[in-house]
Amino acid sequence: MAFTFQINDDVNWNHDEKLLKKAEENLPEIIETTVVPVAIADVVADQKGANGYVAKISDKNITKLADYTLGRDESIVLDLGDHYVGHFTLAINSVGSPMDAPLYLQLKFAEVPAEIAAKSSDYDGWLSKSWIQEEYIHLDVLPATLSLPRRYSCRYIELKVIDTSPKWKASFSQPVFTAESSVSMNQLAPYEIDDPELKDIYNVSVKTLLDCMQTVFEDGPKRDRRLWIGDLRLQALANYATFGDLALTKRCLYLFGGMTTEEGKVPANVFTAPELIPDDTFLFEYSIFFAAILADYYYETKDLEVLKDLYPMAKKQMDLAMKLVDDEGRLNLLEEWPAFIDWSNEFEKDTAGQGTMIYALRRFIIIAKVMEETAIETYERVLADMIHFSREVLFDTKEQQFIVEKNHEINVASQVWMVLAEVFDQEKNSEIMTTTVATQFPITGIATPYMYHHVVEALFLAGLKEEAIILMKNYWGKMIDLGADTFWEAFKPEEPDFSPYGSPIMSSYCHAWSCTPAYLIKKYL
Template identity: 45%
Template structure:
C-alpha cells in the first residue's frame, strides 16, 4: 500500500506497509538516573583542545550550601556524556519572600568550550537553534523545574539573569533521566592486553549507546535524525556489541518506506512526529542502502527482509549507473552529489566510483542469494566500472588514482579504490603505503573517512599499521578529553568545523563509533 507526498521539489512514494513494519520494531527506551559529580569552572588554556579546560572546584554536594543572586552562575559536571532529560530541579528562595520572578538561563554542553564561549557569538551557516540553552521565568518559589526537552551533554551551566534584591536562590536534587535503546548488559567485555585499545573500545561503545534511540541517530545533540551513511557504520558496530538487530531492520524499513518517484532513497529521514524524507539526496549514501542491507543479512540470515528490500536496493544501483558516462565513469559535477568526507577541496568523482564498485560487489552477492534476474547485468557493470577506473583514473607515473578534471590526488580516492578492490591485494597494499608515505594535501577530516582508511589497511593485511593509525587518531581524541567520540577531528587542526565554529560541532557522533567494530571484528 502506498501514497504520494510532495516534499519541496520531490515526490515521495510512501509505502505504508513498510512504515507499519518499522513501527512494530520500535524499541523500548532504557532509562537510568544520573547525578552531577563536580562543580567546575572553565579556564583558558591554550594547550588543550579549543583553548578551554574544565577545572574541578569541589564535589557537587557542595552546591546545597550555596545561594545565588543576579549575575551569579555555577557549572555542574556529570562526569560523563549523557543523553536525557534534566528534571525535578528543586529551587528555593533564600532571605525575604520572593517579590519578583526568577529569571534563569540554563546552558548544556558536551565540551568545556560550550560553557565558556557565549552562544550569541556564533555566526556559522548551520542553525544556531541547535545550541542547547533555555531561559525561564519562574514565578512561584519554592518550586520544581523540569525541562521537557531532551539534551546531549556532560556540563550544565546555570546563570541567574535576574531576581529581586530581597532574595537569593538555592538549588538542590539535580537528576538526569538518561535514555537509550542500547542494552549495555548485552555487550561482552573486551579482554585485551593493550589498555589504550580497551579505552578506545569503551568510548566507542558509549558513543554508539548514546546515539541508539528510537532510531540510530547520527548525533543526539545535532542532527538527532537517521542518516544512511551513519546507519551503515552504526549497524556494523552494533553487530559486534549490542546486537540489536531489530533496530537495524527498523531503520532499513524506514528508509525503504519513503523513496522518491524515481525510486531513490533519501540521505536521511525525520522520525519524531511522522516519517518524513529529507530533500537531500547523496549518491554515495543511496548506494549504501545496498551494503547496509547486505551487512544486515550477513549478521542475521534474515532472508525475508533481504528478499523484500532487494528490489529497492537494486534500484539504488540502477540510479547510480545512470550517473556513468560513455566510459563507465561517474560524471563529475560541481555540486554536493556525494558526501564522502567533510572537505571542501575534495573532488568526489573517483571516491564515488569506488563506492559504486564496492556496492556492486555486495549487490552481486545479494543477487546470488535471492536468485535475481539482475545478476548478469550487475556482473557486467562491475567489470565495466573496474576497467574504467583502472584505465581513466589511475595515474601510473604518480602511483595514485586521480579525480576530476584537475586530476586531484586525495586520500579519499585511494581509500575507496582499495576498499573497492580495484587492484589486486599486493598492489592495493603498495598504494596505501605510498599514501601514508607521501601524504597528499587533500586529507581526511572526519572519523567517518578515517574508519575507511583503517579498514582498508586491514583489508590489505597491514594490521599493525591499522592499529597504529587507530591509536593515533581515536587515542589522540581521548587524550583531548573525549568521553564519546566526535563528529569531526583533525589532529593537526583541532578546532576545525565545517560550520564556522566548533561550538556547533557534535561531540557524540555515530560515524565515529566504529573502532569497537574494527577491534572486535578483526581481533585487533
Template identity: 30%
Template sequence: MDRKAEWIWHNGDYEIRQLNACLTSRYEREVFVPPFWHTDDFCKNVKFIRRFTLSKPERLEIRANGKFNVIVNRIQAPENAYIREFQGFVDLRAGEYELIVSVYNEKEIPALYVNGETVRSDEQFLTTSNDFRYSAAGCDGLTDPESPPGPFRFRYEDVDFDILRKDKDSLLLDCRREMMGVVNLESCEGEGLVHIWYGESLAEATDKENCELTDELDFPVQTRPEVGKAFRYVHLHGEGVDLTNLKVLREFVPQARSAKFSCSDEKLEKIYAVALDTLALNTREFFLDGIKRDRWLWAGDAYQAFLMNYYSFFDLKTERRTITALAGKPPVVHFMNHIMEYSFYWIIGLYDFYMYAGDENYLRRMIPTARRIIEFARTRKTESGMIEGKEGDWVFVDWANIDNRGEVAAEQIIYLKALETMQKLCGISGDDPEEYREEYEALKKVLFDTLWDEERGVFYYSRYQGKLNPAIKKHPHIFALYFGILDDEKKKKVIQNVLLNDEAEKIVTPFMRFFELSALCLAGETDFVYHEILQYWGGMIDEGATSFWELYDKNERGDDKYAMYNRKYGKSLCHAWGASPLYLLGRYLIGLEPTKPAYEEYRLCPKLVRLSSYSATLPLRDGDIRIESAKDTLTVYAEKTDGELWLSDALFDTEGWDEARGGYKIFKLRGGVLRTVAARKKIKGED
C-alpha cells in the same frame, strides 16, 4: 502459543514516523532546523487482513490506534458487513475466517492489536495502504495493549553531577561525562524563566552567546525541555526559581548485550571503553551521527555504525529500524540524505546484515529499495558510463576540502561495490543478477581506462568537463583497497605510493579513518593500524574526551579544537563514526568475522600481538564468543557457534592444528567447547 500479541502496522510506518520525529529534533539554539531533503510519511489509512481457522470457539480482543471498523467474514459465506456497535471484541465459533480491520489515523501511525487464544496480531497479518498491494505487517515488540505506538520510548535515569558554580540565580554543573539528557525542574520551587546553556565542553557551557544548544523553560508551567540534549556541562539561570532540587536525567536506550575488552595496555582499554560509550550514546531510535548537532540519521554514518555494532552491542532491532527508515517509500526522489554514495553504503550494508544477522525475509522486503536506488543512480550516468552528481546530489566522500564535481573516482568505486552487492542480493531475492554484473564489468573497465594512471600507479581524483584532476588523494585508493577492486600488483603500488606515503595529505575525520585503517588492515598492515589507534584515539583520550569526536586534529590547540563549520562549538564531541576502534579491533585485530550468513560459522584470525595479554567477549548472532590471549596460548569459547581459528605463521608458533593453508594454521572449533591452543608470539609485545 507463547508469543505475545503485539501492536502491528503497515510495514515501515513506525520507522518513518520515528525518523520524522528524529529529523525534526534539531535546534541551533532557538532556531528549528528541519532536514533539507525529502522525507516520507506514514500511511494514514491502512487495512489489516488475516485469514485463520478456528477449531473451537474463540474470543478476539481487537484494539486499534485510530478510527476503525471491523469486518469478519466466514470464508464460506462472506458478507463484507461492518460489525455494528462494536464493543472491543468478537466471539467466533469454529470455522474459517477472514478478519479485515480498516484503521485511519492522522496523528499517529494506524496500528492494530488483536489478542485471542490462537489468533494474535503479528507479522502473519497482511496490511495494505489500499493500493491493492499487500505485505506482512510491521512490528517492533510493543506488546502492551494500553500503549499503542507513539513517540519512541526512551529510558530515563537520574545522574550524579558536580556543582562547579552556584550563585543566587544560576548554576553550573558537570555531569562528569558526555551524555544525552534532560534537565528536570519538577522538584524546584518558585516562578520565572529558566535559561539553560549546554556544553559538551566547559568552554561551551560557559559561553552563553556561542554555545550550540540552549533551552528556555517557563517554570513552573514547563518543568523539562521537550527534546533531550547532548552535554556534559549544564549552565542554568533562573530568576525567581530555586534550582537546588534540580535533577538531570540521562535519556538512553538500554542494551541487552555488550562486548567486553580488557588488556595489558591501559590506554587501549580506555580507548575501547570510550568507543563503546560513544556508540551507545548514538544508539537511540536509530544509529545517529552525533548527539549534539544534527542528531540525524545519515546512511553513510549508519553503515559504519552497523559494523561497529556487530562487534559491540549486536543490537539488530535498532539496526533494522535504521535500515527500514532510510529505505523510506517509493519513489526514489533523491539519494539517501541527498548524498550520492550514502545510498550505495546502504546497499552494501544490506549484505553485511545478511552475513551477521541473516533474516532473509527482512532482506527480501528491502531488496526492492536497493533495485530502485540503482535505477535512480543510472540517471546520474555520464556519456562514459561513469556517474556524477547532478542537481540535488551531494557528493560527499569525506568531510574535507575536495572538489567533487564531475566523475569522481571514489564515487565509481563505491558504486562498483554496490553493484557487486546487488549481484549477491539477487541470490537472496531470486532476481536475475545479470544486469548488475554487466554494469559492474563495464564500469570497472571504464574506471581503470579513464581514471587509473598506470605510470604513476595511482588514481586521478576525478575528471570534470573532460579534464583529469591529477591530485593524489588518499580517498579513492582507500576505497579501492577496502572494497577489493585492485589486483595484487596495483594493491602494492597503492599501499606504497599513497597509503603509507607520508607526503600524501592526511585523513583527519574518523569517518574516513575507518575506511583507511580498515583498508590497511586488509592489506596486512595491522601493526601499523594498532599504533595509529593508540595515537589518534589515544590523542582524544589525552584531551580528556569521554566520547570520540566528529573530527580530531592533534595540531588544534585550546578552544580551537571545538570549532567547526565556522562555529565556535560547531564540532560534535560525540560522533558515532568516532567509535570505529570497536570495529577495527574486533574485525581486524582480534580478527573475528562471519564466514556463513547469519553468523552460522565464524573465523577468528587474531593479529593483536603487541599486547602481552587481552581478554575479549564479543557477540555472535547466537550467544557470545570469549577470547583469552595469554603469553603463549589463546583460549576460545563460543557458546553456540562452530568456527575456525586461523593463526598466521608470520605471527604465531603453534601446534596441533587441523589444517595448514596459505601461511595459516587452522583449528576447527566447536560451539559450546572451550579450546586452548598454543600461540607463541613471534613479534615483541610493547606494553
C-alpha cells in the same frame, strides 16, 4: 562537488505502508537510567582541552549544592561524570528575604567544557541557532521543581542566575538527569583489550554508539537527531560487533525502504517526528549504500524476509546509479546527486565516488544472487567495466596512485575507496596504501571520523595493520587526549579547534559516524 543544503520542493514521495508498519513493529523501548551529578566543576582556559578549555573539579562539594546560593550573574557548573543523552530536573528554592521578583535563570547543557565558555550571541554560522543547548526561564514562585521538556546531550550543566533581586538568592538541589538509550552497557559481552590506549578508544566508541542509539540510529543526539544512511551503515557495523541490536537496524532499513521518491530513490536521511518524513536531500553514495547495508544485515542475520521486502529498493538504487556509468565504465556524477565522501572541500571526489559505486555494486551482486536475480549479468558487466576503467584510466602506474581524471589530482580519498572497492588484489592494494602513507601522511584537509574510518579500514584491508593502529591512535586517541567522553562529528588533528560551523557551541561532540573503532578493533585485531 561539496555537500550543501538541498531544497527539492518538487519531489513526490511514495510511502509503502506495509514496510513502514514493519518499521514501527521494531520500535525499541527506551531504557531510562537515573544519573546524578558527581561533582561541581570549574571551566578554565587550557589549550590541553578541546577548543581551549577544560573542566576541573571545584573545591565546592556537590553534596552541599543547596548551600551555594546564587544571585545576579553568579553561576555553577554540574558535572555528570560522563556523557549522557536525556532529560533534566532540578529543585529550586529562594533563600533570604521574601521573593520580591521572579528568578531569571539560564541553563546551558554542554558536551565539552568549551560550550560553557562560548557565548551563543557570538555565533553567526550557517546552521540555526535554535540547536544551541540553552534555556532562559522565569520562575515567579519558589520553591519549584523545574522539569525541562527538551532532551539534551551533555556532560556539563551550567546554572546561571541572570537576576533575582538584592533581597534573596536562589538555591538549587536534587539535580537529576534521566539518561536515555535503546541499549544498555549490560548487553555487552566481556571483551579484553591488552593495549590500554586501544582499550580507551574502544570504550569511548561504544559509549558514542550507545548515546546515538535511540528510537533510530541518530547521527548526533545533540544536533540533527536524524537517521542518515551514511551514519547508519557504520553504526550498524559497530552495533553488530557490540550490542547486537538487530531490531533497530531492521527498523532503520524499513524506514528508508518505505519512503522513496516516485522514481524509487531513497533519501539521504529521514525524520521520525512529528511523523515519518523523508528529507529532500540526496547524496550519491548514501543512496547506493542502502544496498550495502542490506547486504551487511543479511550476512549478519540470514533474515530472508527482510531481504525479500527490501531487495527491490536496493535494486532500484543500483539501477539509478548505473545510468550515470558510461560505456567505458566511467561514473559521471550529477550536481544534484553529489558524492559526500567527507565534509572537506579541499579535494576532488570523482574517483572516490567511482570507488563507492564499485564497493556497493559488489555487495549488491551478493544479495542479487541470493534473490536469483535474472539480470545478474548486467550488474556483473557494469562492475567489470568500472573496474577496468579504474585500472586502465584512473590508476597512474608511475605514481602507483589513483588520480582524478579531469585534473590528475591525487588524494587520500581516491586511494582509500579504490582499495575498499578491491579494484586490485591485496598485494597491489598494499603497495598503493604504502605509497599513500609515504606521500600523503600525515593526513591534512580531511575533517571527519567518517572518512578517517575508511582510511583505517583500507589500511587494515591492505595488510598494513601497524599503520592502521597508529592512525587510529593518532586520530581517535587525540580526541581522548583533548577530553573526549564520546567521539566527535568533525575533527582535524592538524587544526584541533576546527568546526564546520565556526563554533564549538554548534558542533556535535557525540556523533554516530565516529563510533567505528569498536568495529575495527574487533574485526581486524
